[in-house]
Amino acid sequence: MQIVVKKFGGTSLANVDNIHHVANVIQQSQQKQPTCVVVVSAMAGTTNNLQYWCNELGGALGPNPDRDLVLSSGEMITAGLLSLALQSRGVPARAWTGWQVPIVTNEDWGRCDAVFTGASALQSDLASGVVPVVCGFQGVTPGGRITTLGRGGSDTTAVILAAALKANVCEIFTDVQGVYTADPSYVPDARAYGDVSYDAMLTLSHFGAKVLHANAIIWAKNNGIPVHVLSTAKPDQSGTWIREKAQQVCGVVYKPVLSWRMNSLPDQKQDMTGVSIIDRSLSAKGFHFLTWVDDYHAVKSQWPDATCSDPKMLVSLIGSSSHTAQCALRNPPGILIEHCVQQPNILAVMVEQKHTYDMIRHVHTHLV
Numbered sequence: 001m002q003i004v005v006k007k008f009g010g011t012s013l014a015n016v017d018n019i020h021h022v023a024n025v026i027q028q029s030q031q032k033q034p035t036c037v038v039v040v041s042a043m044a045g046t047t048n049n050l051q052y053w054c055n056e057l058g059g060a061l062g063p064n065p066d067r068d069l070v071l072s073s074g075e076m077i078t079a080g081l082l083s084l085a086l087q088s089r090g091v092p093a094r095a096w097t098g099w100q101v102p103i104v105t106n107e108d109w110g111r112c113d114a115v116f117t118g119a120s121a122l123q124s125d126l127a128s129g130v131v132p133v134v135c136g137f138q139g140v141t142p143g144g145r146i147t148t149l150g151r152g153g154s155d156t157t158a159v160i161l162a163a164a165l166k167a168n169v170c171e172i173f174t175d176v177q178g179v180y181t182a183d184p185s186y187v188p189d190a191r192a193y194g195d196v197s198y199d200a201m202l203t204l205s206h207f208g209a210k211v212l213h214a215n216a217i218i219w220a221k222n223n224g225i226p227v228h229v230l231s232t233a234k235p236d237q238s239g240t241w242i243r244e245k246a247q248q249v250c251g252v253v254y255k256p257v258l259s260w261r262m263n264s265l266p267d268q269k270q271d272m273t274g275v276s277i278i279d280r281s282l283s284a285k286g287f288h289f290l291t292w293v294d295d296y297h298a299v300k301s302q303w304p305d306a307t308c309s310d311p312k313m314l315v316s317l318i319g320s321s322s323h324t325a326q327c328a329l330r331n332p333p334g335i336l337i338e339h340c341v342q343q344p345n346i347l348a349v350m351v352e353q354k355h356t357y358d359m360i361r362h363v364h365t366h367l368v
C-alpha cells in the first residue's frame with residue numbers, strides 16, 4: 001500500500017475558510033494518492049496563547065506535565081474540525097489524539113522524544129478507506145500523562161507516523177512554497193531550493209529555519225523518509241524535497257540565544273543533558289557559553305549558578321558560503337558583533353535582537 005502522510009501547519013488551518021481549503025486539497029489529492037494520513041497543528045496563534053496563560057499562572061515552575069496538557073489542547077480542535085469538514089464532503093475521516101494512536105514519549109516535558117509509535121489503529125482506518133486526522137505535537141508517557149514534542153513539533157509527529165506506517169513520503173504543507181535561502185517573510189527575493197540533503201536541512205533547522213522542526217529531520221534521515229515541503233495555497237507548485245542526496249545549499253538563518261557565564265568551570269565537565277551548547281570558551285572572567293533561549297530551564301536546573309544575558313540573536317550563514325557572504329556577516333554596517341562562532345559549514349554572529357531584520361537582508365544580498 002502506497003501511503004502518504006500530509007501535515008498542515010497552523011497558518012493553513014487558522015480559520016473556517018482555511019480549513020475548508022485544506023479539506024478540498026485533501027479531497028482532490030485522493031484521486032492520485034488514495035491512502036493518506038493527515039497530521040494537523042493548532043490554529044495559528046493558539047499555542048502561543050496557551051503558552052501565555054501557562055506563563056501567567058505557573059511561569060516560575062518551569063517544565064511541568066500540566067503545561068504539556070494545556071499546550072497540547074489546540075491540536076484537538078483542528079483535528080476534529082478538519083475531520084468534520086472531510087466527512088461533510090463525503091470523505092470518510094476520523095480524528096485521533098496523539099495518545100490514542102499512541103505516540104509514546106519520554107518525560108522531557110515540553111520537548112519530549114517519541115520512544116514508540118503504534119501503527120495498527122491507523123492501519124485499520126486506512127484499510128477501511130477512512131482518512132485518519134491525527135493531532136500533531138502530542139504524545140503520552142508510558143504512565144499515561146500527555147506530553148508535547150517541542151514548539152513546531154507537529155512536523156515531527158508527521159515524520160514519526162510516516163516511519164511507523166512505512167509511508168513513501170511525508171508532505172509538509174505550510175504558508176511558503178518550500179525551504180528558502182532565507183526566511184521569505186524577511187527577504188522577499190529569497191529563493192526556494194529544489195532539494196536539500198537531510199544533513200544540510202538539519203543544520204538549517206537547528207540554527208533557525210522554522211519551516212521544519214529539527215527533530216523531524218532526524219526522524220526522516222534515520223528512517224529514510226523523503227520529506228516534501230509544499231505550499232497549502234498552491235499545492236501544485238514543485239516545493240522543496242529533503243532527502244539523502246541533494247544539491248549543495250547556502251542559506252542565512254536566525255534564532256534567539258542566551259549568552260551564559262559562570263565564575264569557574266562547572267564540576268560536571270560533560271555536556272548537560274538536553275542542552276545544545278553552541279559555543280564555549282574559558283577566560284580569566286570565567287566559563288562562557290551560548291545556548292538557545294529554549295534551553296533556559298534545562299541549564300538553570302543543572303547549573304543553578306550560571307547567569308545569562310537578555311536574549312540576543314544568532315545570525316548564521318549555513319553551507320558552502322562565499323568569502324563575500326562571510327565578510328558581509330562579519331562586517332555589517334553600523335551593527336556591533338558581540339560574538340562570532342565558527343564551525344564546519346557554519347559561520348554565525350551574535351547581535352542585539354533589534355538588528356535581526358537588517359542583518360538578514362544585508363547578508364542575503366551577498367549570498368551567491
Ligand code: ADP
Pocket residue numbers: 008009010011012041152173174175176178179180181182183184185208209210211212251
Ligand atoms: P506552519 O504553521 O506551517 O508549521 P511555521 O510558521 O512553523 O509554519 O513555518 C513556516 C514559516 O517558516 C514561514 O512562514 C517562514 O516565515 C519561516 N521560515 C524561516 N526560515 C525559513 C526558510 N529558510 N525557508 C522557508 N521558511 C522559513
Ligand code: ASP
Pocket residue numbers: 009010041042047048074136137150151152153154155
Ligand atoms: N501547535 C504547536 C506549536 O505552535 C505545534 C506546531 O505548530 O507544530 O508549536
Ligand code: MG
Pocket residue numbers: 009152155210211212
Ligand atoms: Mg511549524
